[in-house]
Amino acid sequence: MRLSTKGRYSVTAMLDLAIHDKAGPVTLADISQCQGISLSYLEQLFARLRKSGLVKGVRGPGGGYRLARPASEISIAEIICSVDENVDVTHCKGEGNCNDGSKCLTHELWTALSVRLHEFLSGITLAQFVERPGIPELSMQRDKMIGRFVLAKKQAAAINQGVFNADNAVVNKELVR
Amino acid sequence: MRLSTKGRYSVTAMLDLAIHDKAGPVTLADISQCQGISLSYLEQLFARLRKSGLVKGVRGPGGGYRLARPASEISIAEIICSVDENVDVTHCKGEGNCNDGSKCLTHELWTALSVRLHEFLSGITLAQFVERPGIPELSMQRDKMIGRFVLAKKQAAAINQGVFNADNAVVNKELVR
DNA sequence: AAAATTCCTGACTAAATTAGTAGGTTAATA
DNA sequence: TATTAACCTACTAATTTAGTCAGGAATTTT
Numbered sequence: 001m002r003l004s005t006k007g008r009y010s011v012t013a014m015l016d017l018a019i020h021d022k023a024g025p026v027t028l029a030d031i032s033q034c035q036g037i038s039l040s041y042l043e044q045l046f047a048r049l050r051k052s053g054l055v056k057g058v059r060g061p062g063g064g065y066r067l068a069r070p071a072s073e074i075s076i077a078e079i080i081c082s083v084d085e086n087v088d089v090t091h092c093k094g095e096g097n098c099n100d101g102s103k104c105l106t107h108e109l110w111t112a113l114s115v116r117l118h119e120f121l122s123g124i125t126l127a128q129f130v131e132r133p134g135i136p137e138l139s140m141q142r143d144k145m146i147g148r149f150v151l152a153k154k155q156a157a158a159i160n161q162g163v164f165n166a167d168n169a170v171v172n173k174e175l176v177r
Numbered sequence: 178m179r180l181s182t183k184g185r186y187s188v189t190a191m192l193d194l195a196i197h198d199k200a201g202p203v204t205l206a207d208i209s210q211c212q213g214i215s216l217s218y219l220e221q222l223f224a225r226l227r228k229s230g231l232v233k234g235v236r237g238p239g240g241g242y243r244l245a246r247p248a249s250e251i252s253i254a255e256i257i258c259s260v261d262e263n264v265d266v267t268h269c270k271g272e273g274n275c276n277d278g279s280k281c282l283t284h285e286l287w288t289a290l291s292v293r294l295h296e297f298l299s300g301i302t303l304a305q306f307v308e309r310p311g312i313p314e315l316s317m318q319r320d321k322m323i324g325r326f327v328l329a330k331k332q333a334a335a336i337n338q339g340v341f342n343a344d345n346a347v348v349n350k351e352l353v354r
Numbered sequence: 355a356a357a358a359t360t361c362c363t364g365a366c367t368a369a370a371t372t373a374g375t376a377g378g379t380t381a382a383t384a
Numbered sequence: 385t386a387t388t389a390a391c392c393t394a395c396t397a398a399t400t401t402a403g404t405c406a407g408g409a410a411t412t413t414t
Contacts, residue, residue: 003180003294005372011290012283019282027389035283038374043391050391060382061388076290105196106189106212109306113188113253117180120297129286182401204360215403220362227362237411238359 001114001121007080009037010045014079017055018071018126025064045083052082071130077121178291178298184257186214187222191256194232195248195303202241222260229259248307254298 013031020026028046032039046065049055056068067074190208197203205223209216223242226232233245244251 001180003178008287012287015283015286025389029389040375041373044373047391057390058382059380059388059390062383063381063389065390106192109192110185110189112306113301116301117297120294124290124293129289186402202360206360217405218401218403221402224362234361235411236359236361236409238413240360240411242361 001077001080001118002084003080004084006045006083009035009042010049010079010083011076013037013042013045014049014054014067014074014126015129017065017067018074018130021067021071025058025062025066027064030064048083049079052078054078054082067126070127072125072127074126075122076124076126077118080121081118178254178257178295179261180257181261183222183260186212186219187226187256187260188253190214190219190222191226191231191244191251191303192306194242194244195251195307198244198248201239202235202243204241207241225260226256229255231255231259244303247304249302249304251303252299253301253303254295257298258295 012035016031016034017026028039028042031037032042046055046057050057050065053068054074055065057063057065189212193208193211194203205216205219208214209219223232223234227234230245231251232242234240234242
């Protein structure tokens with residue numbers, strides 16, 4: 001599992017979509033302006049997100065992109081994996097013979113870590129972020145300044161606990177079998 | 178927080194050091210051979226690890242690198258951060274005005290995620306990995322095939338100097354075979 | 355003391371990835 | 385029909401990654 005700027009851009013863009021999900025599609029031009037990423041580069045990223053079934057494109061005026069599924073069913077791990085094609089980590093192409101004929105030990109250890117990391121990010125959904133206290137208000141404030149008019153009440157009502165609860169701590173402790 | 182090949186190389190190399198910690202220093206040439214990374218590139222990575230106080234270099238014949246602290250006190254997060262200098266994520270240099278004058282919302286959300294990820298990796302130590310069942314045995318098996326008889330060599334040298342008493346000799350004998 | 359071994363440093367190069375550009379087409383709306 | 389915005393392909397520039405080279409400096413063995 002890799003974590004580069006590509007993944008970061010995608011996650012933040014998806015967050016943008018999640019925040020405005022109920023207000024309709026979000027254009028890439030808006031995201032481009034708000035986050036300082038070039039439009040065409042965004043298009044490349046969204047082409048992958050679309051192929052992975054994470055977003056749906058809506059053409060024509062008033063169109064844009066929206067989440068293909070509820071934000072509560074889209075994990076951070078999914079987003080990152082869809083844009084960062086996973087590279088071969090091992091150098092031995094899974095044949096298991098790294099220079100000395102025996103199984104490569106440290107590579108296996110790294111793989112184990114990578115799996116745990118993936119599990120961790122799989123447990124975090126877009127919804128958990130968007131529903132954090134204060135976020136809906138901030139979102140509205142920004143939209144106002146830009147000129148986007150979006151929903152008001154429903155989001156404001158969606159205030160509950162913070163993003164991360166005790167679940168993650170459990171994952172952490174289970175790391176070493 | 179970033180997670181690139183640089184971080185992966187460093188973590189796997191540090192795992193190698195942790196595994197052989199009791200047998201003495203590990204040379205970069207060995208790691209280079211075992212993991213298929215170039216020696217000079219490893220030297221670059223280890224220069225940073227050393228500056229971060231994670232490893233200690235031992236010069237001269239029989240030298241190499243070893244952990245500066247017990248493996249139980251070195252986290253994966255530390256290793257990754259020491260080689261991957263953190264880039265400015267926000268594009269607004271912390272001034273808080275991303276294009277529209279208001280605070281950049283999605284960037285903050287990303288930062289929140291990044292913090293949690295860091296916490297997650299900070300909770301994982303090298304020792305937790307190395308001490309998994311079966312690992313020490315595998316490690317020794319591999320060393321045998323490569324032709325490293327580090328422990329035996331060190332032990333012999335130590336006995337010549339009269340360091341080991343009978344009890345230690347027994348303990349180390351078990352380690353070798 | 356000499357030789358072998360290994361760390362350490364800096365400058366340089368090739369490959370890969372990232373980021374951005376340009377120029378279109380298709381589909382939906384007004 | 386004109387406009388909007390997704391969608392697509394190919395190309396380019398910038399940056400990062402990975403590796404190379406050459407030359408020390410420190411330390412142990414012989």
